[in-house]
Amino acid sequence: MKRREFLKFGGAIVTQTFLASSLLESVFVETAHGESVSIRDLKNALAPDQATILVPTDSAFAGYQKAFNLRTLKTPMIRVLCKTPQAVAIAVQWARTNKVPLAMRSGGHSFEGLSQGTGLVIDTRLMNQFQISADKNTFVSGAGALLGNVYTELAKDGRAVPAGSCPTVGITGHTMGGGYGLLARPLGLACDSLLAVEMVNADGKILTVSENENADLFWALRGGGAGQLGLVTKLQFKTHQVSHVYTYGMSWKTTAKVAAELMKAWQQWAPESPREITSLMKISKGKDGVIGVRAIGQTVGTENILRSELARLSSIAQPDSLNIKDLDFMGSVRHFGGSFDPEYIFMKGKSDYIKEVMSDEGIAAMLQKIPSGIDVIFDSYGGTIRDKQDKDTAFAHREKTVSSLQYYTQWYKESDSKAKLEMMKTFHDAMRPYMSGAAYFNYCDLDIKDYARAYWGTNLERLSEIKTQHDPTNFFNHPQSIPLKKGS
Ligand SMILES: Cc1cc2nc3c(=O)[nH]c(=O)nc-3n(C[C@H](O)[C@H](O)[C@H](O)COP(=O)(O)OP(=O)(O)OC[C@H]3O[C@@H](n4cnc5c(N)ncnc54)[C@H](O)[C@@H]3O)c2cc1C
Structure with a gap:
């Protein structure tokens, strides 16, 4: 090859004879074994109406690079924006034949960048019909x-x-x-x-x-x-x-003693409340040490029942504010979800599942150790989630689950990452004695050692069997993918 250039992108090597994207057939990528392979065959197999192929030197490449969590970005050697399932099939076959590592990207909101890769990224964003x-x-x-x-x-x-x-x-x-x-x-x-x-x-x-x-x-x-x-x-x-819902929000700025009572009452009430109601509770601490408790949620039932249910919390301490709104479904989406515009930040999340109401010691530890800058968000389970048994789907946190907990922090400068990650780890570690060890895959966390058991619990063995049967070479993998069956 003449004029071969080696360009390094985040650990991946792209070898090009020319930089112009119109000459994609002369672009080479590195396989899992460190060999160079041309993407000519892939390009020839994918007409422009089937897929858009981008390499880092393309002017359009940067526009598809960002994802929600800037902390976990990786730069792929090729991004294939597929427009049809046939294009996906061709790209998968090409990656497998040529042993090019593959990542799959859809909405790009993985907490840990599990949709990021340095080889080929198959990106479904243009398949949004x-x-x-x-x-x-x-x-x-x-x-x-x-x-x-x-x-x-x-x-x-x-x-x-x-x-x-x-x-x-x-x-x-x-x-x-x-x-x-x-x-x-x-x-x-x-x-x-x-x-x-x-x-x-x-x-x-x-x-x-x-x-x-x-x-x-x-x-x-x-x-x-x-x-x-x-x-x-x-x-x-x-x-x-779903035509309309009643949303609610209640807030307290309070002492650890009252916050502990509210947390206990919420855990006893929210997962057992009428199933029309879904409730979340956010715990935070200000720099002044004041505890913030915020209960939010909505019901597809009546306002009267919602008000009488919320008395379970307001009877403990009058909230600083209580808002109930009658909204249509999109109104509630905007109320809770905020902007439809993409956002890019640095963040770290972790999770736990509570299988029974937290002990007084656990609640006290959380309120004492939570640092300013981290929120803990409780999502109430029960209701229809519990109508299925743990074994009915691979999602394993149904029957005994009171609530999931999401630990969340975000920041805007890369230089803050180390301190933020340490703060999160210290707090999460301090809560280990009080938690079940189960975690939510959607709030994935690369710090979890036995992640497969934490995410899939008693369903892990069946999941590993299915994985081994359908993908015996573990071609589809990421840092927290399902392990193959032992001994395979
Ligand atoms: C701001 C924010 C709010 C959130 N709110 C909630 C919430 O309210 N409730 C909740 O449950 N979760 C929530 N999450 C977590 C969210 O559900 C997960 O991060 C989810 O995995 C994101 O999916 P995605 O397609 O956007 O992400 P991606 O980063 O594109 O992919 C996420 C995972 O899916 C895999 N994947 C991507 N595309 C495909 C494909 N085509 N086929 C098969 N696998 C694929 C990837 O390998 C990766 O493991 C939130 C996350 C963020 C960042």
């Missing part, structure tokens, strides 16, 4: 759709799907990990409304996955499907009629 059925009871979404777009389309027909509060989260990664939101107690997790999935498997075949076809994969995708069993290209969900 939406189609509701004639009877309005089901819809099909492309894998690259974002929750906000899906909610907007469904709301035109007075419909909704239960899923997360942030409009810029991708429907695919979210649903593959479970998918908790403010309709979770009346309607279940996002994965509980999933009817079928179209995906490309490790052989590059396009499969339909549902209760009736590839049922083992359908079980596994609902909680264990993110980046590890196949590349999802399309999802079909059932819809739910």
Whole structure:
């Protein structure tokens, strides 16, 4: 090769004879074994109406680089923005044949950048079509759709799907990990409304996955499907009629003693309250040491019942503020989710599951150790989530779960990362004696050593069996993917 140049991008090496993107066939990438492979065959196999191929020297490349968490960005050697499932299949086959490491990117909101890679990234963002059925009871979404777009389309027909509060989260990664939101107690997790999935498997075949076809994969995708069993290209969900909701918000700035009483009462009440109500509670501490307790949520039931239920908290201490609003579904999406514009920040999250109400010692430890700058957000479980057993889907935190806990901090300068990560780790470590050890995949955390047991609990063995059967070479992997069955 003449004029070969080696360009280093975040640890990955791209070898090019020319820099012009029109000459993509002369771009070489490095395989998992350190060999150079031309992307000519991939380019020749993918017409522009099937996929857009970008390498770091393309002017459009940078526009697709960012993801929510700037802390975990990686620069791939090639990004293939697929427009059809056939294009995904071709890209998967090419990566497998040439042993090029693969990552899958949809909404780009992974806490730990599990959709980032230094080899080939198959990016579904251009596959974001939406189609509701004639009877309005089901819809099909492309894998690259974002929750906000899906909610907007469904709301035109007075419909909704239960899923997360942030409009810029991708429907695919979210649903593959479970998918908790403010309709979770009346309607279940996002994965509980999933009817079928179209995906490309490790052989590059396009499969339909549902209760009736590839049922083992359908079980596994609902909680264990993110980046590890196949590349999802399309999802079909059932819809739910949700015309309006009553949202609520209550806040206290208070002492540790009152905060402890509120936390205990919330844990006893929220997961056992009428299933129309979904509640979250946020605990924080100001620089002055004052504890902030904020309870928020919504009901698809009546305002009267909501008010009488909230008395369980206000009878302990009158809140500084209590707001109840009657909103249509999109009003509630905007109320809780904020902007539909993409946001890019540095962040670290961690999680726990509470399987029984926290002990007085655990609550006291949390209130004492929580530093200013970290929020702990409790999401109430129970209701429809608990109608299924832990073994019914790969998502394993249903029967005994009181609440998930999300530990969250964000910042804006890379130079703050070390201190923020240390602060988070110290606090989370201090809570270990009081927690179950279970964690939520969607709030993934690379610090968890036995992550597979923490995420998938008693479902891990079945999940590993399915993984081994469908992807025996572990082609689809990321730093926290399902391990192959022992001995395979
Ligand atoms: C601001 C914010 C708010 C959030 N709010 C909530 C919430 O309310 N409730 C909740 O449950 N979670 C919430 N999450 C977590 C969110 O559900 C997960 O981060 C989810 O994995 C994001 O999916 P994504 O498609 O946006 O991300 P991506 O980063 O694109 O992907 C996430 C995971 O999915 C895999 N993946 C991506 N594309 C595919 C594909 N096509 N096929 C198969 N696997 C694929 C990736 O390998 C990766 O493991 C939030 C996250 C953020 C950052």
